[in-house]
Amino acid sequence: MKITGTFIDEISHDIPHQNWGPDEWDRDFGLMKAVGIDTVIMIRSGYRRFLTYPSAYLQKQFGCYRPPVDLVELFLQLADKHGIKFYFGLYDSGHYWDTGNLSHELDANRYVIDEVWQKYGHYASFGGWYLSMEISRRTKGATEAFRMLGSQCKQVSGGLPALISPWIDGKKAVMAASPQLTKEDAISVLEHEKEWSEIFEGIQGAVDAVAFQDGHIDYDQLDDFFAVNKKMADQFGLQCWTNAESFDRDMPIKFFPIKFEKLRLKLEAARRAGYDKAITFEFSHFMSPQSAYLQAGHLYNRYQEYLKTF
Amino acid sequence: MKITGTFIDEISHDIPHQNWGPDEWDRDFGLMKAVGIDTVIMIRSGYRRFLTYPSAYLQKQFGCYRPPVDLVELFLQLADKHGIKFYFGLYDSGHYWDTGNLSHELDANRYVIDEVWQKYGHYASFGGWYLSMEISRRTKGATEAFRMLGSQCKQVSGGLPALISPWIDGKKAVMAASPQLTKEDAISVLEHEKEWSEIFEGIQGAVDAVAFQDGHIDYDQLDDFFAVNKKMADQFGLQCWTNAESFDRDMPIKFFPIKFEKLRLKLEAARRAGYDKAITFEFSHFMSPQSAYLQAGHLYNRYQEYLKTF
Amino acid sequence: MKITGTFIDEISHDIPHQNWGPDEWDRDFGLMKAVGIDTVIMIRSGYRRFLTYPSAYLQKQFGCYRPPVDLVELFLQLADKHGIKFYFGLYDSGHYWDTGNLSHELDANRYVIDEVWQKYGHYASFGGWYLSMEISRRTKGATEAFRMLGSQCKQVSGGLPALISPWIDGKKAVMAASPQLTKEDAISVLEHEKEWSEIFEGIQGAVDAVAFQDGHIDYDQLDDFFAVNKKMADQFGLQCWTNAESFDRDMPIKFFPIKFEKLRLKLEAARRAGYDKAITFEFSHFMSPQSAYLQAGHLYNRYQEYLKTF
Numbered sequence: 001m002k003i004t005g006t007f008i009d010e011i012s013h014d015i016p017h018q019n020w021g022p023d024e025w026d027r028d029f030g031l032m033k034a035v036g037i038d039t040v041i042m043i044r045s046g047y048r049r050f051l052t053y054p055s056a057y058l059q060k061q062f063g064c065y066r067p068p069v070d071l072v073e074l075f076l077q078l079a080d081k082h083g084i085k086f087y088f089g090l091y092d093s094g095h096y097w098d099t100g101n102l103s104h105e106l107d108a109n110r111y112v113i114d115e116v117w118q119k120y121g122h123y124a125s126f127g128g129w130y131l132s133m134e135i136s137r138r139t140k141g142a143t144e145a146f147r148m149l150g151s152q153c154k155q156v157s158g159g160l161p162a163l164i165s166p167w168i169d170g171k172k173a174v175m176a177a178s179p180q181l182t183k184e185d186a187i188s189v190l191e192h193e194k195e196w197s198e199i200f201e202g203i204q205g206a207v208d209a210v211a212f213q214d215g216h217i218d219y220d221q222l223d224d225f226f227a228v229n230k231k232m233a234d235q236f237g238l239q240c241w242t243n244a245e246s247f248d249r250d251m252p253i254k255f256f257p258i259k260f261e262k263l264r265l266k267l268e269a270a271r272r273a274g275y276d277k278a279i280t281f282e283f284s285h286f287m288s289p290q291s292a293y294l295q296a297g298h299l300y301n302r303y304q305e306y307l308k309t310f
Numbered sequence: 311m312k313i314t315g316t317f318i319d320e321i322s323h324d325i326p327h328q329n330w331g332p333d334e335w336d337r338d339f340g341l342m343k344a345v346g347i348d349t350v351i352m353i354r355s356g357y358r359r360f361l362t363y364p365s366a367y368l369q370k371q372f373g374c375y376r377p378p379v380d381l382v383e384l385f386l387q388l389a390d391k392h393g394i395k396f397y398f399g400l401y402d403s404g405h406y407w408d409t410g411n412l413s414h415e416l417d418a419n420r421y422v423i424d425e426v427w428q429k430y431g432h433y434a435s436f437g438g439w440y441l442s443m444e445i446s447r448r449t450k451g452a453t454e455a456f457r458m459l460g461s462q463c464k465q466v467s468g469g470l471p472a473l474i475s476p477w478i479d480g481k482k483a484v485m486a487a488s489p490q491l492t493k494e495d496a497i498s499v500l501e502h503e504k505e506w507s508e509i510f511e512g513i514q515g516a517v518d519a520v521a522f523q524d525g526h527i528d529y530d531q532l533d534d535f536f537a538v539n540k541k542m543a544d545q546f547g548l549q550c551w552t553n554a555e556s557f558d559r560d561m562p563i564k565f566f567p568i569k570f571e572k573l574r575l576k577l578e579a580a581r582r583a584g585y586d587k588a589i590t591f592e593f594s595h596f597m598s599p600q601s602a603y604l605q606a607g608h609l610y611n612r613y614q615e616y617l618k619t620f
Numbered sequence: 621m622k623i624t625g626t627f628i629d630e631i632s633h634d635i636p637h638q639n640w641g642p643d644e645w646d647r648d649f650g651l652m653k654a655v656g657i658d659t660v661i662m663i664r665s666g667y668r669r670f671l672t673y674p675s676a677y678l679q680k681q682f683g684c685y686r687p688p689v690d691l692v693e694l695f696l697q698l699a700d701k702h703g704i705k706f707y708f709g710l711y712d713s714g715h716y717w718d719t720g721n722l723s724h725e726l727d728a729n730r731y732v733i734d735e736v737w738q739k740y741g742h743y744a745s746f747g748g749w750y751l752s753m754e755i756s757r758r759t760k761g762a763t764e765a766f767r768m769l770g771s772q773c774k775q776v777s778g779g780l781p782a783l784i785s786p787w788i789d790g791k792k793a794v795m796a797a798s799p800q801l802t803k804e805d806a807i808s809v810l811e812h813e814k815e816w817s818e819i820f821e822g823i824q825g826a827v828d829a830v831a832f833q834d835g836h837i838d839y840d841q842l843d844d845f846f847a848v849n850k851k852m853a854d855q856f857g858l859q860c861w862t863n864a865e866s867f868d869r870d871m872p873i874k875f876f877p878i879k880f881e882k883l884r885l886k887l888e889a890a891r892r893a894g895y896d897k898a899i900t901f902e903f904s905h906f907m908s909p910q911s912a913y914l915q916a917g918h919l920y921n922r923y924q925e926y927l928k929t930f
Contacts (some may be wrong), residue, residue: 324871326871329877373840486872
């Protein structure tokens with residue numbers, strides 16, 4: 001299964017920044033394109049006080065800092081240039097992480113969606129929306145939030161698709177800042193199916209594609225979970241994508257590029273399950289030949305060799 | 311605000327060593343100079359049993375190891391060559407970290423100061439002293455220690471300046487080996503002012519400049535804390551420098567180069583507060599084009615572009 | 621003391637993978653050879669479900685994944701080409717780490733040893749066996765396991781030597797995924813001698829060489845522990861090697877290349893104790909000029925300069 005999309009990790013939560021300028025981004029879009037990527041998804045347009053674009057609203061309302069570069073504009077220009085679709089990731093105020101309450105995300109993004117479409121909607125490469133709340137089964141109010149935000153995104157943009165990328169509450173679902181690598185109380189396939197069926201039912205029509213993160217379960221659980229995900233997606237009319245994480249969750253150093261063999265196992269499981277598309281989190285740190293992590297360039301080479309076997 | 315000084319992290323506490331030889335150091339001094347750095351501050355001359363120079367006293371008294379290279383001599387020669395001032399950082403026996411008691415630091419450094427001035431005082435670039443105890447508000451006996459050591463440094467060297475670089479006990483003041491990134495019981499601006507006014511009063515005359523580490527508070531607290539720091543420094547006749555940390559305290563990987571935007575926010579806050587000088591911890595790992603962390607080279611480029619906007 | 625052997629960290633437990641292909645491995649064997657390495661030791665042939673070679677037995681019995689490349693064959697071909705001896709590391713099922721019980725390791729490896737010797741025993745460079753259980757003093761059943769596995773390895777291969785590399789239960793013996801760097805209840809030299817004398821007595825004849833990992837004790841304890849290790853090895857007819865770890869256990873980032881001075885201290889302590897051979901864990905991440913950790917290339921240069929002083 002070929003990776004045809006990647007997140008762009010701006011603003012980053014937990015992966016150190018590479019400090020790239022426009023030249024490095026231009027080169028990276030070219031490297032993505034060369035390996036078959038047709039979609040980039042900006043993971044979020046802002047996180048707490050840091051922004052990717054100079055939002056008048058967010059600077060005023062949340063005291064956000066004016067960014068040194070308008071990354072949304074840069075990414076859209078590069079997407080236009082390289083013939084890649086760009087998905088815009090909504091704003092993450094951080095209040096949900098602190099309080100478990102999504103109301104700030106809803107309030108803020110109601111304005112952000114309008115502001116962004118007005119500012120950037122004319123770019124040919126503006127291809128969709130990413131609802132950036134990373135939720136799992138227990139996120140209170142997530143269904144409602146996804147439905148409201150997805151609907152608004154689609155309505156304002158003439159129906160451009162909306163994507164979510166939740167995580168499975170599996171054994172590797174631990175906080176990035178935790179020293180642990182696994183936890184005991186992982187979800188079963190049955191619970192996963194029951195809870196996500198309810199969520200999928202609630203969001204159908206407002207969300208077009210779901211790309212579960214594939215790194216929180218063990219490799220021998222991939223087939224079971226993927227089969228259920230595909231079944232649910234079909235039932236509720238969603239596209240079923242995989243978010244093939246290209247970093248390694250099994251190592252004490254958080255986070256470095258994944259061993260190619262592990263990425264391959266995950267991609268092949270997605271193929272077996274009949275998934276519609278594979279995207280990755282993310283190319284520029286973990287698969288790019290110009291990444292600061294030199295293992296990433298070798299992963300790029302191994303992945304290219306793999307493509308030749310198709 | 312321009313960075314005109316940098317620490318050199320020898321002997322390192324918590325940042326892995328780059329294993330550079332004289333050639334790499336020579337090149338790095340050149341790269342520093344090219345970007346406007348006129349001062350290097352060796353963070354400490356020794357840490358526990360590891361030394362930067364073959365101190366007869368410390369080998370005998372503390373069982374320290376004879377170092378493979380005399381780094382103090384090397385740095386002074388390179389400082390002479392590149393026209394940079396060198397500050398010598400005192401010895402850290404580690405006993406303070408284990409016991410909370412500074413008496414070993416006082417005893418050891420009384421000898422170290424004399425030994426070092428005798429051995430290296432003739433270098434033209436020997437420009438000052440760094441009192442290497444990294445203290446915060448609750449460090450018992452710190453005022454007394456700073457006064458005694460600073461006075462001796464200045465007296466033996468004909469009045470060369472003495473520098474300290476304490477940390478603010480803010481929300482990010484957690485141990486490097488801790489998985490946590492923040493803590494709950496951060497200090498308020500008022501407490502900070504009260505406690506540091508007492509310390510500044512006690513050290514005036516013996517210490518010439520104070521460079522608070524800027525990484526332990528949040529970005530929206532910079533203005534408040536910086537204003538107080540400058541006010542206190544002025545009141546007690548100290549120069550007010552900022553120690554602009556060029557590594558990122560917000561990431562689970564400890565520690566990688568900072569996102570340029572964050573560094574810029576901190577430098578601009580120092581400018582607004584009327585600070586006298588900006589130094590960084592530290593150039594060679596986090597801002598150098600030859601750093602093992604390739605993000606550092608990109609930070610160097612972004613910083614150079616920033617300098618052109620002045 | 622010269623390093624003449626290195627582990628190859630396939631399958632890795634805790635060091636992120638470099639994603640090298642045959643070209644990078646070929647170059648690395650050349651770089652090893654150039655610096656005096658005559659022995660490579662593959663740390664384990666498999667770990668849980670991941671394998672270095674397509675073992676029919678392990679795929680069937682443990683549900684292991686078929687690896688994308690046969691690394692055992694690749695390493696043996698490169699060892700033949702470069703004139704290096706290859707030690708084969710046994711399979712680690714992971715059950716011991718989960719349960720404290722070595723029975724799975726014994727059951728699995730009884731088959732693995734036969735399978736491997738049949739498949740790869742004809743390679744000229746197949747030079748020995750590595751009993752990959754990393755044990756310390758409290759490992760129940762370790763003596764028995766080492767004796768049985770070592771005997772079978774030697775018997776099937778016409779007496780090729782068997783190596784173990786246990787750890788000293790010293791102050792730095794903490795789990796890789798733990799944020800701590802040291803612990804309180806470290807073993808004393810006397811306890812170490814008492815307990816390991818019993819183990820050595822139990823394995824004599826079945827194991828030929830023991831290479832204690834040198835990174836779990838402090839630098840000023842090296843001489844005491846090394847003297848006892850050599851004495852015990854002599855007493856029970858084992859060769860005494862040192863496993864000179866080339867990564868740094870003293871840093872919060874786990875794990876990056878060691879400072880050269882520390883490696884030198886450990887090698888010189890092994891020389892003083894009259895050790896027979898020095899190997900390292902491991903060259904390709906921590907000492908190789910093509911490592912993703914650029915500090916490793918500088919360590920390679922420092923180590924080469926050191927060799928010239930002999």
